[in-house]
């Protein structure tokens with residue numbers, strides 16, 4: 001099943017690329033030297049017409065001549081609602097290394113054999129210039145990554161789900177407001193959308209269907225974890241209005257969720273020398289510091305007694 005799915009995507013992409021490289025009239029593309037933004041957009045437009053328009057369309061709306069042959073349709077690159085939040089490096093990675101580099105379908109081919117880094121920058125500048133609503137640089141903050149982030153069984157991307165499509169965190173982590181745990185979405189919840197989206201030509205999404213067929217949960221690797229002897233509950237924290245990002249960081253900008261948490265020996269040593277490093281997430285100092293601050297500033301009754309967190 002997966003083999004066939006990958007093949008389908010590649011065949012479609014290869015056919016179009018073949019046409020592009022050998023069949024299309026070669027436009028005069030001057031070496032890209034323009035340093036002004038206007039120059040980038042102009043050079044980017046030429047590259048776009050040559051390398052992207054057959055699939056993404058002359059206008060960028062995903063309606064190119066060969067768009068119909070793809071199950072996952074070429075993206076509408078002018079849709080600012082979806083595109084504006086995507087960081088430059090994220091777009092760069094997709095354009096250079098193809099859709100699968102970010103978990104998307106192989107219908108989006110890698111362009112690194114045809115475009116250099118400067119040219120990709122120009123294509124991005126051009127695509128940004130076509131966005132409606134218009135793009136402003138502060139909309140696409142840089143990606144956040146952790147070197148020790150685990151490898152997950154499926155390349156599930158928060159940048160796409162929570163960043164681009166803005167699916168609310170609690171749509172997937174639905175237990176956060178009513179229980180101790182935030183919870184992870186079930187396979188059925190994924191399928192609510194992916195019975196159709198990406199089902200025919202995206203190998204990462206084929207994995208969801210395989211788990212469903214076998215009746216297995218997806219074995220996600222856990223990231224945030226307190227030691228057994230502590231008690232934490234999401235409910236009071238979410239109910240009082242703390243944003244998920246206060247504790248978990250900008251998840252919508254993580255291609256792979258990671259964290260740098262827990263107490264650290266070097267911090268303890270620095271403390272012995274009389275300095276006060278800010279406490280690391282999920283360390284006891286982090287809980288206590290926020291509880292003190294919240295109690296002082298908003299009159300909450302966050303506990304400071306040992307037994308509340310250590311039963």
Ligand code: HEC
Pocket residue numbers: 012013014016017048051052053054055056070072073074075077082091094095099104105106107108109111123127164198202
């Ligand atoms: C062979 C056809 C083809 C060509 C050529 C092509 N694309 Fe794509 N592109 C696709 C398809 C199909 C998708 C959708 C993948 C998916 O949704 O899984 C896509 C998706 C994308 C995305 C992801 C958008 C998002 O919402 O995350 C970007 C960015 C992109 N293409 C840019 C480009 C650029 C820039 C070029 C030219 C340098 C280009 N593509 C050339 C087929 C193509």
Ligand code: HEC
Pocket residue numbers: 072102103104105154155156157158160161165167185186189190191192193194197198202204205208
């Ligand atoms: C509310 C709808 C919705 C739900 C629920 C949902 N997705 Fe998606 N997913 C999308 C959309 C929209 C895309 C973008 C498709 C595209 O551009 O081709 C996407 C893309 C993907 C992709 C390809 C890009 C990436 O993120 O790597 C994967 C893999 C994926 N989803 C996995 C999952 C998994 C696993 C679940 C359940 C934990 C899930 N999705 C739940 C809507 C959803």
Ligand code: HEC
Pocket residue numbers: 152156158161162167168169170171172173184185220221222223224225244245248251252256257
């Ligand atoms: C479409 C469903 C979906 C949406 C929307 C979503 N998540 Fe997730 N989230 C997942 C899945 C699946 C995982 C497990 C795989 C992973 O770690 O990437 C996960 C993992 C996490 C983790 C790590 C859990 C652990 O193991 O410790 C955190 C924290 C998290 N999400 C927070 C958020 C926040 C904050 C938002 C909103 C900005 C959000 N998520 C939006 C599906 C989703």
Ligand code: HEC
Pocket residue numbers: 169170173176180181182183184224225226227232234237238242243244245246247248282
């Ligand atoms: C006050 C800090 C705080 C806030 C706010 C917070 N979390 Fe957490 N989150 C944690 C801690 C601490 C853990 C580890 C809990 C444990 O190991 O028992 C965790 C664990 C998780 C996990 C993995 C295990 C699970 O199911 O609980 C997910 C997913 C998650 N959080 C998502 C979210 C989402 C989504 C929100 C917003 C709706 C959110 N968190 C708000 C601190 C927080």
Ligand code: HEC
Pocket residue numbers: 226230231232233236237240242246247282283286287288290291294300301302303308309
């Ligand atoms: C960003 C600030 C913040 C962080 C970080 C934080 N808390 Fe809290 N916590 C609060 C606030 C505010 C309340 C009070 C909620 C209320 O009054 O309803 C609270 C309440 C609690 C409660 C009482 C729950 C109840 O049922 O009354 C416990 C237990 C708790 N926190 C444990 C923890 C632990 C353990 C950690 C660290 C892993 C932690 N908190 C980190 C802000 C925080």
Ligand code: HEC
Pocket residue numbers: 226227230262263282283284285287288291303304305306307308309310
């Ligand atoms: C707001 C919640 C909270 C309160 C209140 C709290 N703790 Fe903790 N404590 C934690 C968390 C979370 C950890 C685990 C992370 C760590 O080791 O820093 C922890 C860890 C510890 C550890 C193990 C430290 C280590 O290095 O392994 C001890 C001992 C401890 N707490 C004692 C206490 C005592 C004694 C009190 C009362 C004076 C107290 N705690 C109050 C949350 C709390």
